Amino acid sequence: MSLRSQEQGSARVVVQAVPWKVRAWRELEAGRERIQAMLAPLPEAELMRQHSPLMSPLVWDVAHMANYEEQWLLRALGAPAFTDPAFDAIYDAFRHPRNTRSTLPLLEPEAAWAYATRVRAAVAAHLETLPEDSADPLLHGGFVFGMVAQHAQQHAETLAATLQLMTHVEYHPVEALRPQPGAVPQHEVFIPGGPVRLGSDDPWAYDNERPRHVVELAPFLLDAHPVTTGDFLVFVESGGYEDARWWDPKGFAWIQAERIRHPLFWSPQGHHVWLRRRFGTVEPLPKDEPVQHVSWYEADAYARWAGKRLPTEAEWEKAAQGSDGVPRAHPWGDAVPTDAHANLGGTRWGPSPVGSHPSGRGADGVWGLLGDVWEWTASDFQPYAGFRAFPYREYSEVFFGDTSKVLRGGAWASAPVAVRNSFRNWDFPIRRQIFAGFRCARDVK
Numbered sequence: 001m002s003l004r005s006q007e008q009g010s011a012r013v014v015v016q017a018v019p020w021k022v023r024a025w026r027e028l029e030a031g032r033e034r035i036q037a038m039l040a041p042l043p044e045a046e047l048m049r050q051h052s053p054l055m056s057p058l059v060w061d062v063a064h065m066a067n068y069e070e071q072w073l074l075r076a077l078g079a080p081a082f083t084d085p086a087f088d089a090i091y092d093a094f095r096h097p098r099n100t101r102s103t104l105p106l107l108e109p110e111a112a113w114a115y116a117t118r119v120r121a122a123v124a125a126h127l128e129t130l131p132e133d134s135a136d137p138l139l140h141g142g143f144v145f146g147m148v149a150q151h152a153q154q155h156a157e158t159l160a161a162t163l164q165l166m167t168h169v170e171y172h173p174v175e176a177l178r179p180q181p182g183a184v185p186q187h188e189v190f191i192p193g194g195p196v197r198l199g200s201d202d203p204w205a206y207d208n209e210r211p212r213h214v215v216e217l218a219p220f221l222l223d224a225h226p227v228t229t230g231d232f233l234v235f236v237e238s239g240g241y242e243d244a245r246w247w248d249p250k251g252f253a254w255i256q257a258e259r260i261r262h263p264l265f266w267s268p269q270g271h272h273v274w275l276r277r278r279f280g281t282v283e284p285l286p287k288d289e290p291v292q293h294v295s296w297y298e299a300d301a302y303a304r305w306a307g308k309r310l311p312t313e314a315e316w317e318k319a320a321q322g323s324d325g326v327p328r329a330h331p332w333g334d335a336v337p338t339d340a341h342a343n344l345g346g347t348r349w350g351p352s353p354v355g356s357h358p359s360g361r362g363a364d365g366v367w368g369l370l371g372d373v374w375e376w377t378a379s380d381f382q383p384y385a386g387f388r389a390f391p392y393r394e395y396s397e398v399f400f401g402d403t404s405k406v407l408r409g410g411a412w413a414s415a416p417v418a419v420r421n422s423f424r425n426w427d428f429p430i431r432r433q434i435f436a437g438f439r440c441a442r443d444v445k
């Protein structure tokens with residue numbers, strides 16, 4: 001019996017016998033279905049087109065995901081290769097910068113999907129032959145399947161960013177209903193100091209989340225909610241982008257050179273009227289949503305203007321864990337994220353108003369730490385002491401240094417499988433096309 005029919009026919013038995021295999025298969029299929037649904041409305045020409053120098057042609061991602069899956073879930077686990085070796089070069093993200101990928105001999109959409117289907121069928125067959133437990137670290141707890149499932153969902157988020165940048169055609173996604181939040185005044189939460197255990201032993205956690213270790217923190221105050229578009233608009237309209245006092249000097253030089261005066265995708269209509277474009281829709285600025293499409297420099301400047309600062313990633317993780325010392329994968333506990341907890345999974349195509357997910361509050365009373373928008377932190381992306389690259393240097397190690405800032409928490413476009421208290425994302429401080437916002441922190445005087 002195939003794993004697929006086992007899952008449908010007698011899931012309980014399989015879950016008890018080989019739970020990581022069932023989870024792996026479910027997550028791989030969920031990623032594939034999501035990406036197919038996202039790209040289905042687009043004609044072939046738009047899938048092949050380079051929509052932005054920042055992004056790949058959409059069809060590159062489709063075959064790249066299949067190639068990654070073939071490399072890690074077939075070849076690295078002893079299954080025979082069956083593709084043209086040229087694919088490894090064409091779909092190697094490190095060999096080709098995004099703005100050059102449209103010049104490669106890419107598979108056209110139908111062939112790219114056929115390749116993905118062929119790989120997936122081989123993975124299903126090979127998965128059944130694999131041991132439930134193994135000394136191979138790639139297979140411990142199904143790690144490598146978790147890595148490939150998270151990789152696909154991270155690409156789904158990248159695809160969403162490309163769809164947002166796209167201007168050749170209007171993209172109108174099917175959106176889940178938006179929640180109606182209660183009244184949630186912005187306020188700060190006191191987070192006591194003391195030890196915090198950072199990182200994760202989750203078998204699907206990445207190398208950059210390891211090893212778990214303890215750091216000491218001073219007490220601090222953290223915004224209960226992310227900064228909203230309404231909050232940020234006050235900064236914009238009060239001349240925040242013209243006043244060098246609030247800005248990191250490099251950031252101020254950058255916004256002047258690029259003539260940046262407000263978050264990406266906003267457009268001023270005169271006399272306090274603002275619109276924003278969200279995919280194919282131009283709509284009034286929603287003042288109660290977390291602000292998104294701001295760079296680290298903009299977040300940092302707002303925080304300084306507000307008399308605050310960005311939290312460090314350790315402070316963010318402390319707030320997500322709660323100060324009672326109980327280990328938790330998510331701010332609310334270990335339960336798998338649902339709609340009641342957080343806006344994740346890409347079904348809403350934008351952030352929810354702050355306060356929409358009361359079940360997702362952390363133990364200390366901080367809201368919205370997971371989902372809605374990635375949150376910029378003050379921290380550079382550096383390895384934890386004792387870091388070991390696994391299973392390849394190019395996932396994390398080559399990005400360590402002082403050029404990228406850490407983001408935490410996941411956005412509305414992030415999948416639950418790729419979001420947890422310990423998850424570390426990173427990007428350059430000028431990046432704005434990602435679904436990033438922030439919240440502020442303050443020292444306790």
Ligand SMILES: [Fe+2]
Binds near residue numbers: 068093155
């Ligand atoms: Fe990738």
